[in-house]
Amino acid sequence: MAKRSLLTDLAKTAESYLSVEQELIAELFWPTRCVICDTPGKILCDTCRRSLPYLDRWSACEICGAPWGGTVCTECNTFTLHRMGRTSVPFDECRNAVLYKESGKKLVRAYKDQGQQQLAETISELMVNCIEPRWLRENPAIVAIPTSRKSLAKRGFDHMQLVAERVSRQTGLPRFEPFLAPESKDQRKLDRAGRFDNMRKVLRVREEWKDSVYPSVLLIDDVLTTGATLFAAAEALKEQGAQQVYGLTFARVP
Secondary structure, three states: OOHHHHHHHHHHHHHHHHHHHHHHHHHHHHOOOOOOOOOOOOOOHHHHHOOOOOOHHHHHOOOOOOOOOOOOOOOOOOOHHHHHOOOOOOOEEEEEEEOHHHHHHHHHHHOOOOOOHHHHHHHHHHOOOOHHHHHHOOOOOEEOOOOOOHHHHHHHHHHHHHHHHHHHHOOOOOEOEEEOOOOOHHHHHHOOOHHHHOOOOOOOHHHHHHOOOEEEEEEEEEEEOOOHHHHHHHHHHHHHHHHHHHHEEEEEEO
16 A cells, blocks of 8 residues: 555656646747737736736726726716616626726737636736725625636636636635526627627526525626626626625726
């Protein structure tokens, strides 16, 4: 038994060294480059990181996080909500890290569409910086908006689950996955009305989580365009007993 254990440990050590060696060889022949400016060294260089189109927290809406909505929000005002058949937003507050334009858009596309999974760490760090301290006092559980089965099959990974794992590690907050993978169209080709129709009742909570979700939840997603996905997820969680639902996205379409 001791001999078998020793052999197992040796095999694991050898595998670890091999993995490091493979990474060094890959870095030698295919050095890491910034996804924005192509400078060798980091997946996102310091210069490009500093120049991202960060959303100004002080001019954003206190409720939905829309840029330039600090005085009169164009996204969650009474008239706009009435057109969607609503009187209020289903989540309590929402914050966003960057604007979905220029380098911010390029960063999202490099991660989602080009499969640069190393960016999960960077994206999660930028999102964690936007979390309100008062949210943390409620110890909310982190829930990532799941990717559709079609997108998962195409990309080979769930991009927001990777980010959620890192946000959980960086904050110490619990994480759970209450949603089934949705069967829905790609949101990027739909208008506002189409997005809300597409997401209505699409996000379904797993049977084992029904009526037993965390009382406070931090919903995370990559891009907020109309808010349809975030609305649907927040409504589903509140229907199952969540009392506070906060939204946190990496990029917001201006």
